[in-house]
Amino acid sequence: MDAYSNRKKPVVALVGPTASGKTALSIALAKATGGEIVCADSMQIYQDMNIGSAKPTPEEMAGVPHHMLSVVSPFQSFSAAAYQEMGRPILEDIAARGKLPLVVGGTGLFIDAILRPMTFGDAPADPALRAKLEAEIEQEGIAAVYKRLIRLDPASAERIHQNDRKRIVRALEVILLTGKPLPPSRKLYLRKPMVYNTIMFALDWPRECLYQRIDQRVDQMLKVGLLEEVSHLKKMGCNSQMQSMQGLGYKELLGYLDGACSLEEAVAQIKQDSRRYAKRQITWFKADPLVQWLPGQQPVSSMVDTVLAALKAYEFDSSND
Template sequence: MDKKPLVVIVGPTAVGKTKLSIDLAKALNGEIVSADSMQIYRYMDIGTAKPTPEERQGIPHHMIDVIDPDQEFSVAEYQRLATKAIDDIHRRNKLPIVVGGTGLYIKSLLYPMNFTDASYDPELRKQLQHEAEVMGKEYLHKKLQAVDPKTAARLHPNDVRRVIRALEVYHLTGKPMSEYNQELEKMGYRYNVAMIGLTMDRAKLYERINQRVDQMIQKGLLCEVKRLLDKGYTRDMISMQGLGYKELIDYFQGKISLEEAIYVLKRETRRYAKRQLTWFRAQKDIEWINVDELESYQALVEQCLAYIKEKLNINFQNHLLNS
């Protein structure tokens, strides 16, 4: 049975994935499936750089505004809902375009990963959570470094939930999570995939990140965070630990000045972009495009369309004529 087609657009934050994916969807009769671990939350729009209804230009977007900020959400749940959306897009003879910077979300769609049988140890989780609170997040991260340096390298110490999960996998199986990832990559993709990675000069990317943070502040990020706090959402929730939220909560709680909060947000976003690049650089089958090396944005769109058409071996001619 032939595998169904799937386009995937990856890359660091602020590199231009959203605009490109919308233009590709318009040209290819596609719909977009977000692979962003923050855009799943309702009421969190500015800080997550969600495309506005105007920016979406009528292109359906899936896996955005899925849950409230106080709800739990796992990779397994993302895989289930996003796969369902992809199947529905295929049934309507449209092309699904997965776009985002959350590597594990994307990997859960590409490979036949089975999360339903994943073992867990609630007592161990409680113990590790207690260690993080008493000894500090860095202490827990160093424990992971000792048994699974590859996974530790891609996880930030603040990402306590995933650090705990990686330690739990090692404790239960005796094998580091990175080994499971290597085994997964030996399997074939579940779709016929055309995967494009966007990159650009590091200094230019960092400047774009700084500008984006300034724009978020201008658009009302402070008001957005204040509304979330007024609704009763708190800093200890996973959603509120996202970039742009935890920094401004510290400001509202009087721990730092607004100037310091913005400085920290820019710095942490730049570090996050660097980790994203490291993650995606280690993945196979990505067609990397340096947007700085192209003469125009239109040239980028045309190069992506040509690659997708060739890689998926599908006749998009009718749609391309209208692009």
């Protein structure tokens, strides 16, 4: 019998910053519970993007079912709304089969899209306006269009990085169509209850240890063929304007292949960008009061025991409902 089996299963979410050890813990926990993993990573959804996205290999998966891996072509855009639409039926199917769903990843918006009552249809979309804004970026540069956002919606401009093309276009689209600024959506839904009974854990590391792990992982990715992977994607026709190629490791090495910088500069930029991304992830998850933080330096077996104990406590509470 599985280590975890009861009549009222919750969803377990394993979240946290890049390179914190989520994959190893999730697979160990899935093996201990007979659970199945639903990946919540905005890069692992793409086909042909395995190394740079830190996608688990078949050997690492160790027979554990993984869902939402390699489901989209790198030529396609993919939103949190699309992730919710595709991911929730999978999660519910896992639960319906009596298995424990494990939602695993570091993309906070994807985590919330699948677990919280987010809606995406409130703000309208206009493909023609969006195309016009994209053309303005091509003609005038992203800095000029970002200044327009600062003027029309300063609150959104403060939240959005000046090089985040996709979000700049979306914020301008909303303000121009509705006359209202793009709402700070995380605040709108964070106070709402979860769609599912959810237990959330994140892996916590001393900052310098985490940064060292990030640097080591970048070096390992390059060792096993990240540059060749990006070169292959470029030969396929992928370019810097695509959403998929904005991922860490891909955009920097694509710049190297395009002659914009040296390989050494590109690698240094990957490491720096990855550290900055980890800081944003930590900020996101620290703001969520439901997340329980596990010391990342302890053995994986100890963390599995902690999660199993939480599941047993949940079972006991449920039996008293």
